[in-house]
Amino acid sequence: MTTRRTFLQQAALLTAGALVLPSELLAKPTQKVGIQLYTLRDQISKDVKGVIDKVAKAGYAEVETYGYSLQNKFWGLEPKAFYQLLKANKLTAPSGHFGFDDYIGAGKDDDLKTYIEAAKAIDMKYIVVPYLGDKLRQSASDYQRIAQRLNTAAEACKKAGLVLAYHNHDFEFAKHGNTTGYDILLKETDKDLVQFELDLYWVVRAGLEPVDMFKANPGRFVMWHVKDMDKANPKLNTEVGSGTVNFKKIFSQASLSGVKHIFVEQENFAMDPFKSINQSFGYVKKNLL
Numbered sequence: 592m593t594t595r596r597t598f599l600q601q602a603a604l605l606t607a608g609a610l611v612l613p614s615e616l617l618a619k620p621t622q623k624v625g626i627q628l629y630t631l632r633d634q635i636s637k638d639v640k641g642v643i644d645k646v647a648k649a650g651y652a653e654v655e656t657y658g659y660s661l662q663n664k665f666w667g668l669e670p671k672a673f674y675q676l677l678k679a680n681k682l683t684a685p686s687g688h689f690g691f692d693d694y695i696g697a698g699k700d701d702d703l704k705t706y707i708e709a710a711k712a713i714d715m716k717y718i719v720v721p722y723l724g725d726k727l728r729q730s731a732s733d734y735q736r737i738a739q740r741l742n743t744a745a746e747a748c749k750k751a752g753l754v755l756a757y758h759n760h761d762f763e764f765a766k767h768g769n770t771t772g773y774d775i776l777l778k779e780t781d782k783d784l785v786q787f788e789l790d791l792y793w794v795v796r797a798g799l800e801p802v803d804m805f806k807a808n809p810g811r812f813v814m815w816h817v818k819d820m821d822k823a824n825p826k827l828n829t830e831v832g833s834g835t836v837n838f839k840k841i842f843s844q845a846s847l848s849g850v851k852h853i854f855v856e857q858e859n860f861a862m863d864p865f866k867s868i869n870q871s872f873g874y875v876k877k878n879l880l
Contacts, residue, residue, distance in 0.1 A: 621880070622853065622880050623652040623653050623852070623853075624650065624651055624652060624653070624853060624855065624872055624875050624876060624880070625651060625652065625653030625654060625655055625685070625686075625852055625853060625854040625855070626646055626651045626653075626654055626655070626854055626855045626856070626868060626872075627654075627655045627657065627688075627816060627854045627855070627856040628642070628646075628654050628655065628656055628657060629657045629658075629688070629856065629858070630855070630856050630857050630858070630864070630868065631646070631864055631868070632657075633864075634864065635666055636666060639665070639666040639667065639668060639673075639676070640676060643676055643677065643680050643682065644680060645865050646680075646682065646868070647680040647681060647682055649865070649868050649869045649872050650869075650872045650873075650876065651682070651855075651868075651872060652681075652682065652683070653682065653683050653684065653685055653852060653854070654677065654682055654683075654684050655684065655685075655686045655687060655688065655719075655852075655854045656684055656686075656687035656688065656713075657687070657688040657721065658688070658690075659687060659689055659706065659709050660690075661705055665709075665713075670708075670709045670712035670713050671712050671713075673713055674712060674713040674714065677713065683714065684713050684714070684715055685715060685716045685717060685852050686715060686716065686717040686718075686719055686756070686788070686814060686852060686854070687706075687709075687710055687713075687715055687717070687718060687719065688719045688720075688721035688758065689702075689706040689710075689718055689719065689720075689721070690702075690721070690722075691720045691721075691723075691744070692722075692723070692724045692727060694740065694744065695723070695727055695736075695737055695740045696724070696726070696727050703744055703747055703748075704747075706718055707747065707748065707751045707753060710751075710753055711751060711752070711753070715753065716753060716754060717753065717754050717755075717756050717786070717788075717813075717814065717852075718744075718748055718753055718754070718755055718756070719755075719756045719757070719758050719788055719814075720741065720744075720755070720756070720757045720758065721758045722758070722760065723737065723762075723763075728762065728763075728772060730767060731767035731768055731770060731772075731775060733772075734767070734772040734775040734776060734779075735775055735779055737776065738775060738776050738778075738779035738780045739779070741755060741757065741776070741780050741785050742780055742781050742784060742785065745780070745781065745784035745785045746784060748784075749784060754784075754786055754813075755784065755785055755786070756785070756786040756787055756788045756813065756814060757776060757780075757785065757786075757787050757788065758787075758788040758790060758816070759773060759787070759788075759789065759790050759793055759794070760790065760793045761793045761794075761796050761797040763776065764794075764797040764798075764799060777808055777811065782811065786811065786812075786813045786814075787808075787811050787812050787813070787814075788812070788813070788814035788815070788816065789801060789804065789812040789814070789815050789816070789848070790815075790816040790818060790856075791815055791816060791817060791818060791836060791838070791841060792816065792818035792819065792820055792828065792836060792856075793816075793818075795820060795835075795836050796820065796825060801841050801848075802840060802841060802844045802847070805844050805847035805848045806844075806847060809847050809848075809849065810847075810848070810849035811848075811849060812848040812849060812850060813848075813849050813850060813851045813852070814850065814851065814852045814853070814854065815848070815850055815852075815853045815854070816854055816855075816856045817831055817838065817853050817854065817855050817856070817871075817875060818831070818836075818855070818856045818857060818858075819831045819832065819833060819834030819835070819836050819838075819857075819871075820834040820835045820836050821834055821835075822834055822835055827859055828856075828857045828858050828859055829857075829861070830857070830862075830867050830870045830871045830874070831855060831857075831870075831871040831874050831875055832870075832871070832874035832875075832878060833870075833874075838875075838878075838879055839878070839879065842879045842880075853875070855868065855871045855872065855875065857871065
Protein backbone atom coordinates (compact mmCIF):
# COMPACT_ATOMS: atom_id res chain seq x y z
CA MET A 592 0.00 0.00 0.00
CA THR A 593 1.32 3.43 -0.93
CA THR A 594 0.84 5.95 1.88
CA ARG A 595 0.84 9.69 1.36
CA ARG A 596 4.26 9.83 3.07
CA THR A 597 5.69 7.13 0.76
CA PHE A 598 4.28 8.86 -2.31
CA LEU A 599 5.89 12.17 -1.31
CA GLN A 600 9.24 10.46 -0.69
CA GLN A 601 9.14 8.77 -4.10
CA ALA A 602 8.17 12.02 -5.81
CA ALA A 603 11.06 13.82 -4.14
CA LEU A 604 13.50 11.14 -5.32
CA LEU A 605 12.20 11.36 -8.88
CA THR A 606 12.52 15.13 -8.87
CA ALA A 607 16.06 14.97 -7.55
CA GLY A 608 16.93 12.33 -10.14
CA ALA A 609 15.62 14.49 -12.95
CA LEU A 610 17.90 17.30 -11.82
CA VAL A 611 21.02 15.19 -12.26
CA LEU A 612 20.06 13.44 -15.47
CA PRO A 613 22.28 14.40 -18.42
CA SER A 614 20.45 16.64 -20.84
CA GLU A 615 20.61 14.10 -23.63
CA LEU A 616 18.46 11.72 -21.58
CA LEU A 617 15.68 14.21 -21.05
CA ALA A 618 12.77 14.45 -23.47
CA LYS A 619 13.63 16.33 -26.65
CA PRO A 620 11.26 18.17 -28.99
CA THR A 621 10.21 16.04 -31.92
CA GLN A 622 12.28 16.87 -35.01
CA LYS A 623 10.10 17.52 -38.01
CA VAL A 624 11.02 15.91 -41.32
CA GLY A 625 11.01 18.12 -44.38
CA ILE A 626 11.57 17.61 -48.09
CA GLN A 627 13.30 19.77 -50.68
CA LEU A 628 10.70 20.06 -53.43
CA TYR A 629 13.39 19.87 -56.11
CA THR A 630 13.13 16.14 -55.42
CA LEU A 631 9.79 16.22 -57.23
CA ARG A 632 10.67 18.86 -59.82
CA ASP A 633 9.30 16.87 -62.78
CA GLN A 634 5.98 16.38 -61.01
CA ILE A 635 5.44 19.71 -59.25
CA SER A 636 5.83 21.75 -62.42
CA LYS A 637 2.78 19.92 -63.81
CA ASP A 638 0.62 19.55 -60.70
CA VAL A 639 1.67 21.66 -57.74
CA LYS A 640 -1.49 20.97 -55.73
CA GLY A 641 -1.31 17.22 -56.27
CA VAL A 642 2.35 17.05 -55.28
CA ILE A 643 1.84 19.06 -52.09
CA ASP A 644 -1.05 16.75 -51.17
CA LYS A 645 1.12 13.65 -51.66
CA VAL A 646 4.03 15.15 -49.72
CA ALA A 647 1.73 15.76 -46.76
CA LYS A 648 0.24 12.28 -46.96
CA ALA A 649 3.74 10.78 -46.97
CA GLY A 650 4.21 12.27 -43.49
CA TYR A 651 6.38 15.29 -44.19
CA ALA A 652 5.69 18.37 -42.06
CA GLU A 653 7.90 20.89 -43.85
CA VAL A 654 8.94 21.71 -47.40
CA GLU A 655 11.79 23.69 -48.85
CA THR A 656 11.02 25.56 -52.06
CA TYR A 657 13.24 26.27 -55.05
CA GLY A 658 13.16 28.31 -58.24
CA TYR A 659 10.94 31.23 -57.27
CA SER A 660 10.82 34.12 -59.74
CA LEU A 661 8.54 37.08 -60.33
CA GLN A 662 7.53 35.51 -63.65
CA ASN A 663 6.81 31.94 -62.56
CA LYS A 664 6.02 32.53 -58.87
CA PHE A 665 5.82 29.25 -56.92
CA TRP A 666 4.96 26.91 -59.79
CA GLY A 667 2.39 29.35 -61.10
CA LEU A 668 0.97 30.29 -57.71
CA GLU A 669 1.34 33.71 -56.12
CA PRO A 670 3.14 33.51 -52.76
CA LYS A 671 -0.03 34.02 -50.73
CA ALA A 672 -1.85 31.32 -52.72
CA PHE A 673 1.05 28.91 -52.23
CA TYR A 674 1.03 29.68 -48.51
CA GLN A 675 -2.68 28.84 -48.35
CA LEU A 676 -2.04 25.58 -50.22
CA LEU A 677 0.60 24.61 -47.67
CA LYS A 678 -1.65 25.60 -44.79
CA ALA A 679 -4.52 23.52 -46.17
CA ASN A 680 -2.19 20.52 -46.14
CA LYS A 681 -0.81 21.32 -42.66
CA LEU A 682 2.64 22.05 -44.07
CA THR A 683 5.07 24.89 -43.50
CA ALA A 684 7.98 26.17 -45.60
CA PRO A 685 10.69 27.39 -43.24
CA SER A 686 13.22 27.69 -46.05
CA GLY A 687 13.54 28.36 -49.75
CA HIS A 688 16.28 28.23 -52.41
CA PHE A 689 16.56 31.39 -54.50
CA GLY A 690 18.93 32.10 -57.39
CA PHE A 691 21.73 34.48 -56.35
CA ASP A 692 24.07 34.51 -59.34
CA ASP A 693 22.83 37.87 -60.64
CA TYR A 694 22.85 39.37 -57.16
CA ILE A 695 26.45 38.26 -56.59
CA GLY A 696 27.81 38.67 -60.10
CA ALA A 697 25.89 41.63 -61.48
CA GLY A 698 24.89 43.42 -58.30
CA LYS A 699 21.14 43.06 -58.88
CA ASP A 700 19.95 44.04 -55.41
CA ASP A 701 16.33 44.12 -56.57
CA ASP A 702 16.40 40.32 -56.89
CA LEU A 703 16.94 40.03 -53.15
CA LYS A 704 14.05 42.39 -52.45
CA THR A 705 11.66 40.17 -54.40
CA TYR A 706 12.94 37.08 -52.58
CA ILE A 707 12.40 38.70 -49.20
CA GLU A 708 8.86 39.68 -50.14
CA ALA A 709 8.05 36.14 -51.31
CA ALA A 710 9.66 34.54 -48.26
CA LYS A 711 7.72 36.78 -45.89
CA ALA A 712 4.46 36.00 -47.68
CA ILE A 713 4.77 32.29 -46.96
CA ASP A 714 6.25 32.74 -43.47
CA MET A 715 9.75 31.48 -44.22
CA LYS A 716 12.65 31.98 -41.86
CA TYR A 717 15.56 31.17 -44.18
CA ILE A 718 16.53 32.41 -47.63
CA VAL A 719 19.12 30.03 -49.06
CA VAL A 720 21.81 30.54 -51.71
CA PRO A 721 21.61 27.18 -53.51
CA TYR A 722 24.43 27.29 -56.07
CA LEU A 723 27.20 29.41 -57.58
CA GLY A 724 27.76 29.60 -61.33
CA ASP A 725 31.21 28.58 -62.59
CA LYS A 726 32.29 32.10 -63.54
CA LEU A 727 31.68 33.37 -60.01
CA ARG A 728 34.04 30.91 -58.26
CA GLN A 729 37.35 30.60 -60.06
CA SER A 730 39.69 31.74 -57.30
CA ALA A 731 40.10 32.42 -53.59
CA SER A 732 39.50 36.12 -54.25
CA ASP A 733 36.22 35.21 -55.96
CA TYR A 734 35.09 33.43 -52.80
CA GLN A 735 36.14 36.41 -50.70
CA ARG A 736 33.94 38.64 -52.84
CA ILE A 737 31.08 36.15 -52.57
CA ALA A 738 31.44 36.16 -48.78
CA GLN A 739 31.14 39.94 -48.71
CA ARG A 740 28.05 39.89 -50.91
CA LEU A 741 26.53 37.26 -48.62
CA ASN A 742 27.19 39.45 -45.59
CA THR A 743 25.43 42.35 -47.31
CA ALA A 744 22.47 40.16 -48.28
CA ALA A 745 22.31 38.74 -44.76
CA GLU A 746 22.02 42.23 -43.29
CA ALA A 747 19.04 42.94 -45.52
CA CYS A 748 17.49 39.61 -44.57
CA LYS A 749 17.97 40.31 -40.87
CA LYS A 750 16.20 43.68 -41.18
CA ALA A 751 13.25 41.78 -42.66
CA GLY A 752 13.27 39.19 -39.86
CA LEU A 753 14.89 36.51 -42.03
CA VAL A 754 18.18 34.61 -42.03
CA LEU A 755 20.47 34.00 -45.01
CA ALA A 756 22.02 30.56 -45.45
CA TYR A 757 24.36 28.94 -47.96
CA HIS A 758 23.88 25.47 -49.46
CA ASN A 759 26.91 23.54 -50.70
CA HIS A 760 27.74 21.14 -53.50
CA ASP A 761 31.22 19.63 -53.72
CA PHE A 762 33.01 22.29 -55.80
CA GLU A 763 33.38 24.50 -52.72
CA PHE A 764 35.82 21.97 -51.25
CA ALA A 765 38.31 22.25 -54.12
CA LYS A 766 41.65 23.72 -53.10
CA HIS A 767 42.62 27.33 -53.79
CA GLY A 768 46.18 27.47 -52.54
CA ASN A 769 46.15 26.25 -48.94
CA THR A 770 42.45 26.82 -48.41
CA THR A 771 39.09 25.97 -49.98
CA GLY A 772 36.15 28.02 -51.11
CA TYR A 773 34.05 26.63 -48.30
CA ASP A 774 36.65 27.53 -45.67
CA ILE A 775 36.69 31.07 -47.01
CA LEU A 776 32.90 31.30 -46.82
CA LEU A 777 32.89 29.99 -43.25
CA LYS A 778 35.63 32.36 -42.09
CA GLU A 779 34.70 35.51 -43.97
CA THR A 780 30.94 35.52 -43.53
CA ASP A 781 29.58 36.97 -40.29
CA LYS A 782 28.67 33.98 -38.10
CA ASP A 783 25.95 36.06 -36.48
CA LEU A 784 24.33 36.75 -39.85
CA VAL A 785 25.11 33.94 -42.31
CA GLN A 786 24.22 30.32 -41.58
CA PHE A 787 24.82 27.16 -43.60
CA GLU A 788 22.67 24.37 -44.99
CA LEU A 789 24.91 21.31 -45.18
CA ASP A 790 24.19 18.92 -48.02
CA LEU A 791 25.44 15.72 -46.43
CA TYR A 792 25.70 13.82 -49.72
CA TRP A 793 27.97 16.41 -51.32
CA VAL A 794 30.18 16.59 -48.23
CA VAL A 795 30.68 12.82 -48.25
CA ARG A 796 31.19 12.79 -52.01
CA ALA A 797 33.95 15.37 -51.55
CA GLY A 798 35.69 12.91 -49.22
CA LEU A 799 34.93 14.78 -45.99
CA GLU A 800 33.23 13.86 -42.72
CA PRO A 801 30.21 15.98 -41.73
CA VAL A 802 30.89 15.35 -38.03
CA ASP A 803 34.39 16.82 -38.38
CA MET A 804 32.81 19.92 -39.83
CA PHE A 805 30.39 20.16 -36.90
CA LYS A 806 33.32 20.00 -34.47
CA ALA A 807 35.30 22.66 -36.36
CA ASN A 808 32.32 25.04 -36.70
CA PRO A 809 29.81 24.16 -33.97
CA GLY A 810 26.32 25.56 -34.33
CA ARG A 811 26.85 26.86 -37.87
CA PHE A 812 24.91 24.21 -39.81
CA VAL A 813 21.30 24.98 -38.99
CA MET A 814 19.84 22.94 -41.86
CA TRP A 815 20.75 19.68 -43.56
CA HIS A 816 19.96 18.03 -46.85
CA VAL A 817 19.57 14.35 -46.06
CA LYS A 818 20.49 12.70 -49.33
CA ASP A 819 22.01 9.22 -49.69
CA MET A 820 24.72 7.93 -52.02
CA ASP A 821 24.10 4.94 -54.28
CA LYS A 822 26.28 1.95 -53.38
CA ALA A 823 27.13 1.05 -56.97
CA ASN A 824 27.54 4.55 -58.39
CA PRO A 825 28.50 7.41 -56.02
CA LYS A 826 27.35 9.94 -58.62
CA LEU A 827 23.76 8.80 -58.08
CA ASN A 828 21.37 9.20 -55.17
CA THR A 829 19.25 6.54 -53.58
CA GLU A 830 16.59 6.35 -50.88
CA VAL A 831 17.78 7.42 -47.43
CA GLY A 832 19.13 4.40 -45.57
CA SER A 833 19.76 2.41 -48.75
CA GLY A 834 23.14 3.90 -49.62
CA THR A 835 26.57 4.47 -48.15
CA VAL A 836 26.19 7.67 -46.09
CA ASN A 837 26.51 6.92 -42.37
CA PHE A 838 23.49 8.89 -41.25
CA LYS A 839 23.34 7.29 -37.79
CA LYS A 840 26.80 8.67 -36.98
CA ILE A 841 25.88 12.08 -38.35
CA PHE A 842 22.55 12.30 -36.51
CA SER A 843 24.21 11.23 -33.26
CA GLN A 844 26.16 14.51 -33.36
CA ALA A 845 23.26 16.72 -34.40
CA SER A 846 23.57 18.93 -31.32
CA LEU A 847 27.07 19.99 -32.42
CA SER A 848 25.70 21.02 -35.80
CA GLY A 849 22.99 23.25 -34.39
CA VAL A 850 20.57 21.76 -36.90
CA LYS A 851 16.98 22.99 -36.74
CA HIS A 852 15.53 21.69 -40.02
CA ILE A 853 16.25 18.58 -42.06
CA PHE A 854 15.15 18.13 -45.66
CA VAL A 855 15.16 14.83 -47.51
CA GLU A 856 16.34 15.29 -51.07
CA GLN A 857 16.86 12.93 -53.99
CA GLU A 858 17.78 13.90 -57.54
CA ASN A 859 17.30 10.63 -59.42
CA PHE A 860 15.17 7.53 -58.94
CA ALA A 861 15.13 3.81 -59.63
CA MET A 862 11.52 3.58 -58.43
CA ASP A 863 8.37 5.68 -58.46
CA PRO A 864 9.32 9.04 -56.87
CA PHE A 865 6.35 9.04 -54.51
CA LYS A 866 7.20 5.54 -53.27
CA SER A 867 10.75 6.77 -52.85
CA ILE A 868 9.87 9.75 -50.68
CA ASN A 869 7.64 7.52 -48.53
CA GLN A 870 10.51 5.07 -48.03
CA SER A 871 13.00 7.81 -47.15
CA PHE A 872 10.58 9.40 -44.70
CA GLY A 873 10.00 6.06 -42.98
CA TYR A 874 13.71 5.41 -42.57
CA VAL A 875 14.46 8.86 -41.16
CA LYS A 876 11.54 8.74 -38.74
CA LYS A 877 12.15 5.19 -37.53
CA ASN A 878 15.94 4.98 -37.50
CA LEU A 879 17.38 8.47 -37.18
CA LEU A 880 15.06 10.53 -34.95
